C-alpha cells in the first residue's frame with residue numbers, strides 16, 4: 001500500500017528525465033542540511049548496492065532483452081528493497097533521505113513504454129511503498145536534457161528524445177495527481193533552482 005511516511009526523518013525525492021539535474025540539486029541541498037545540523041543520507045534508484053540495481057544497469061545498456069513486464073517487475077523489486085533496506089531504516093532513525101528517483105520514475109517511464117498503469121499500481125498496492133514527504137520534479141525538455149548528457153560516453157536504452165519527451169509529459173500528469181510534487185523549471189540556473197528547492201524543503 002502507498003502510505004504516508006510515519007517515521008521521524010523526511011523522505012525527499014528528486015524526479016525528472018535523464019539529465020534533468022537531479023544529482024546536481026541533491027549536491028546543492030546537502031550543504032544546507034549540514035548547516036542546519038540535519039542528519040541525512042543520499043541515495044538513488046536504481047540502487048547501486050543491490051544485484052537488482054546492477055541487473056537494471058545491464059538492461060539499460062542493452063545487454064539483455066527482457067520482456068517489458070519482467071523489466072517493470074525488476075524495477076519495482078529494486079525500488080521496494082531500496083525502501084526496505086535503505087530508506088526506511090534511515091528515516092526511522094530520524095535521518096532525512098535525499099533520493100534520486102522513486103517508484104514515480106517507474107510509473108512515468110513504464111507507462112510510456114506501454115505497460116498498463118493498473119499493472120504497476122496493483123504491485124505498488126500489494127507491497128509496502130511509502131509516499132515521499134516532498135518530490136522535486138525537475139522539468140526539462142528532452143532535447144536539452146540529452147544534450148547535457150551528450151558528454152557522457154555510454155548511451156542507454158531510454159535515452160531517446162521522443163521517448164523522453166513523452167516521459168516528461170507523463171511526469172507532469174503525475175504531478176497533478178500526487179500530493180507534495182513540486183514542479184520546477186529545470187532549465188534555470190542550477191543555483192536559482194537550488195534556492196527554490198531550499199525554500200520548498202526547508203522553508
Ligand SMILES: Nc1ncnc2c1ncn2[C@@H]1O[C@H](COP(=O)(O)OP(=O)(O)OP(=O)(O)O)[C@@H](O)[C@H]1O
Nearest residue numbers: 017018019020021022023024148186187188189190
Ligand atoms: N540547471 C542546469 N542547467 C544546465 N546544466 C545543468 C543543470 N543542472 C545540471 N546540469 C548538468 O546536466 C548534466 C546532468 O545533470 P545531473 O547528473 O545532475 O542529472 P540527473 O538528473 O542526475 O541525470 P541522470 O538521470 O542521468 O542521473 C550534468 O552535466 C550537470 O552538470
Ligand SMILES: [Mg+2]
Nearest residue numbers: 022023024100
Ligand atoms: Mg543522476
